[in-house]
Amino acid sequence: xxxxxxxxxxxxxxxxxxxxxxxxxxxxxxxxxxxxxxxxxxxxxxxxxxxxxxxxxxxxxxxxxxxxxxxxxxxxxxxxxxxxxxxxxxxxxxxxxxxxxxxxxxxxxxxxxxxx
Amino acid sequence: xxxxxxxxxxxxxxxxxxxxxxxxxxxxxxxxxxxxxxxxxxxxxxxxxxxxxxxxxxxxxxxxxxxxxxxxxxxxxxxxxxxxxxxxxxxxxxxxxxxxxxxxxxxxxxxx
Numbered sequence: 001x002x003x004x005x006x007x008x009x010x011x012x013x014x015x016x017x018x019x020x021x022x023x024x025x026x027x028x029x030x031x032x033x034x035x036x037x038x039x040x041x042x043x044x045x046x047x048x049x050x051x052x053x054x055x056x057x058x059x060x061x062x063x064x065x066x067x068x069x070x071x072x073x074x075x076x077x078x079x080x081x082x083x084x085x086x087x088x089x090x091x092x093x094x095x096x097x098x099x100x101x102x103x104x105x106x107x108x109x110x111x112x113x114x115x116x
Numbered sequence: 117x118x119x120x121x122x123x124x125x126x127x128x129x130x131x132x133x134x135x136x137x138x139x140x141x142x143x144x145x146x147x148x149x150x151x152x153x154x155x156x157x158x159x160x161x162x163x164x165x166x167x168x169x170x171x172x173x174x175x176x177x178x179x180x181x182x183x184x185x186x187x188x189x190x191x192x193x194x195x196x197x198x199x200x201x202x203x204x205x206x207x208x209x210x211x212x213x214x215x216x217x218x219x220x221x222x223x224x225x226x227x228x
Contacts, residue, residue: 006159034215043206043218044160093159103148103167105216107160 003027004096006108013084013115020080021111023094029074030096034105035067038091050077084115118143118211122219130227131199137192137222139207147209149190150216151181154204163205166190177201202226 003026013019023033031052036044048064050056050071058064066088068080077096081088092111098104119142129135141147148167152160164175171183181192190207207219 004159041223043220046215049215091157095160103210104150104162104165106162107152109159110157112157 002096002098002106004030004094004106004108006092006094006111008111009109010112011114013113015085015115016083018080018082019084019113020078021092021094021113023077023079023096023108025075025096025106028096030077031074032097033071033077034095034097035069035077035079036093036095038093038110040091044093047079081113084113086115089113089115118147118209118214118217120207120209120217120219122205122207122222124222125220126223126225128225128227129197132196135192135194135197135201135224137205137207137224139190139192139219141188141190141207141209143188143209143211145212146183146185147211149181149183150208150210151175151179151190151192152206152208152218153177154206154221156203160206163192197224197226199226199228 005024007022033050035047038044047062048056048058050069052071056069071077095105095107121140150165151163154160163179164173166173166183174180179194204221206221208216
């Protein structure tokens with residue numbers, strides 16, 4: 001149980017275009033989902049926290065107009081990277097809070113974004 | 117200020133040898149403590165967690181961790197590593213009602 005999926009697993013897009021990444025909780029309802037960014041050989045950096053039906057809370061320094069997060073249902077959150085640039089290339093990971101409480105998070109497999 | 121430290125950036129051990137990965141935190145109380153493992157190009161998998169109670173916790177894949185309040189530590193151990201344990205390991209405390217805070221990670225290399 002408590003499986004989180006992400007789609008796509010990798011994507012290549014051209015500079016200036018937008019790309020959407022989906023995060024789904026497959027067998028549980030996730031009221032809270034999180035989006036992280038990870039640079040090569042570095043730790044995870046929390047970008048934003050999203051609660052179903054409300055606006056996401058972004059971490060300091062994260063451009064909310066560039067990284068659009070939507071959490072429209074209890075099983076789906078999306079991250080859209082708008083007007084992507086090469087510096088947005090990264091590994092994006094989502095997670096969902098455990099159905100048993102907020103203390104645990106279950107992580108998706110990640111999405112590798114390359115902007116050319 | 118709240119913080120987490122993983123002092124070892126990279127550790128190399130021989131297959132079959134024991135392993136200990138260090139994690140220290142700075143906080144005025146006892147946080148919830150987690151260890152996650154990340155295989156190359158993958159997301160994170162929860163190894164084990166500590167909330168309260170018995171300070172020695174057992175996790176998956178033969179891992180265990182011991183919480184030591186006096187040392188503000190939550191070190192991860194395994195008595196005998198396997199080649200498949202090669203990965204990145206993250207200690208992640210949760211301070212109060214705040215979000216998870218990830219350490220910088222320790223990369224584990226296994227040599228035959």
